[in-house]
Amino acid sequence: xxxxxxxxxxxxxxxxxxxxxxxxxxxxxxxxxxxxxxxxxxxxxxxxxxxxxxxxxxxxxxxxxxxxxxxxxxxxxxxxxxxxxxxxxxxxxxxxxxxxxxxxxxxxxxxxxxxxxxxxxxxxxxxxxxxxxxxxxxxxxxxxxxxxxxxxxxxxxxxxxxxxxxxxxxxxxxxxxxxxxxxxxxxxxxxxxxxxxxxxxxxxxxxxxxxxxxxxxxxxxxxxxxxxxxxxxxxxxxxxxxxxxxxxxxxxxxxxxxxxxxxxxxxxxxxxxxxxxxxxxxxxxxxxxxxxxxxxxxxxxxxxxxxxxxxxxxxxxxxxxxxxxxxxxxxxxxxxxxxxxxxxxxxxxxxxxxxxxxxxxxxxxxxxxxxxxxxxxxxxxxxxxxxxxxxxxxxxxxxxxxxxxxxxxxxxxxxxxxxxxxxxxxxxxxxxxxxxxxxxxxxxxxxxxxxxxxxxxxxxxxxxxxxxxxxxxxxxxxxxxxxxxxxxxxx
Numbered sequence: 092x093x094x095x096x097x098x099x100x101x102x103x104x105x106x107x108x109x110x111x112x113x114x115x116x117x118x119x120x121x122x123x124x125x126x127x128x129x130x131x132x133x134x135x136x137x138x139x140x141x142x143x144x145x146x147x148x149x150x151x152x153x154x155x156x157x158x159x160x161x162x163x164x165x166x167x168x169x170x171x172x173x174x175x176x177x178x179x180x181x182x183x184x185x186x187x188x189x190x191x192x193x194x195x196x197x198x199x200x201x202x203x204x205x206x207x208x209x210x211x212x213x214x215x216x217x218x219x220x221x222x223x224x225x226x227x228x229x230x231x232x233x234x235x236x237x238x239x240x241x242x243x244x245x246x247x248x249x250x251x252x253x254x255x256x257x258x259x260x261x262x263x264x265x266x267x268x269x270x271x272x273x274x275x276x277x278x279x280x281x282x283x284x285x286x287x288x289x290x291x292x293x294x295x296x297x298x299x300x301x302x303x304x305x306x307x308x309x310x311x312x313x314x315x316x317x318x319x320x321x322x323x324x325x326x327x328x329x330x331x332x333x334x335x336x337x338x339x340x341x342x343x344x345x346x347x348x349x350x351x352x353x354x355x356x357x358x359x360x361x362x363x364x365x366x367x368x369x370x371x372x373x374x375x376x377x378x379x380x381x382x383x384x385x386x387x388x389x390x391x392x393x394x395x396x397x398x399x400x401x402x403x404x405x406x407x408x409x410x411x412x413x414x415x416x417x418x419x420x421x422x423x424x425x426x427x428x429x430x431x432x433x434x435x436x437x438x439x440x441x442x443x444x445x446x447x448x449x450x451x452x453x454x455x456x457x458x459x460x461x462x463x464x465x466x467x468x469x470x471x472x473x474x475x476x477x478x479x480x481x482x483x484x485x486x487x488x489x490x491x492x493x494x495x496x497x498x499x500x501x502x503x504x505x506x507x508x509x510x511x512x513x514x515x516x517x518x519x520x521x522x523x524x525x526x527x528x529x530x531x532x533x534x535x536x537x538x539x540x541x542x543x544x545x546x547x548x549x550x551x552x553x554x555x556x557x558x559x560x561x562x563x564x565x566x567x568x569x570x571x572x573x574x575x576x577x578x579x580x581x582x
Contacts, residue, residue: 148241148406160245160328163405167239170401171212176205180239184232195378195385196230205231212399214375216258218391228385232374240267240368243410246283247326248373249400254319256457257385258288259376260397262325264369272351272364276304279351279364283336284325287382288389289457291319296327296336300349300364304522309336309344322400332362332414348417361416371402383456383478423491423553426578432490433557436575438464451486458482458562468573471561480513482562490516490555490577492526492547500527500557501542502575506534510566515558516545516577526555534570544580
């Protein structure tokens, strides 16, 4: 949530006639300040420092009807049973428009945007049109920094999310002291729940860290229903050396390998930066690089609000912080007998296009289409090209990228009508950097062969990805692709 998750997304503000400037009165708090007060204690350690080696928080008696995870005890909770936000537990944040991720909302510390009603917290984004015609968005963001920070534990919330294009609600965590290991991403970030407002049956849980920025993301899709119409419980279990993510008690993601470092310097001792207290944040963003931007159908009534039933923190009686970073297990794919790293590049085999094995077809940010393998080609049909270039996307992950090697990507492509398509070789786990830069192609009705060479100058990566991006390029014409190859050509 802190920074852009999809750096390939383009800012659509100009096209939508929106202005990235502050709206409303000028008598608000300074940028980055929070309401409430607290004493910031030194956070972090070299392995488990004397200042923060004690991981246990004060135990609190849990109500008889509260479900406590096995092996844990309650240390803090807010059931939002009153009629006002408890500001002895929560800080209200203030941030200007465009503060991160090209988001459109201003965060204002007001009861209007984050309030307690009928036993739950409600975060309510709003949209206002000024007499000049300028559109202004405002929302709420609250945190427990310096009031309820926790180092290791089970952190969960029961909530339902807003529905509508351009919304990005989040339940996540940042360090009590963001400067101890250095500013984001070196300080680390724990995302427990993020759901795109136009895709409310999918939740994302992500760990951010490093320099360069790396992330490990898992996702959980509901088999029926969605996160906007029903309440669901989102949790992360954090122990020294491991994170586990849950939805309604079902684990869907686990991470045990990360680092914190300044470019060009040695890494901090593991498990830095996740060996310091973190606090909880709840907010609803409007617009931005990942969710895209609201449209005329985006609701700014109760359907556009996040409802939080409770937030709870649990801990075990003790934690063994003497952990060792696991040895990195590389999974570099071997090329076939012709030197091609692409699986099924000639499209002679029917395969699933929804898993992470071989080819994968994606529809994101209002993209709608289908893909079919037949007659030695893959055919991509588009009904709606969406709001982003990656809204209609064909990818193959797991490409082995070795530092110092030269690669060639080649394929043949055409379209039922003249149109554009983009290709790239990317690093989803390394801040979405480009090994082969996004390259625009002019497709014609006749098959053409395309070849691109590039030098791999970054650190080894066993999870490179070949991409074909067919969204938001002015056409829904059907595309045909065949004979895709990725190969090493020389040192």
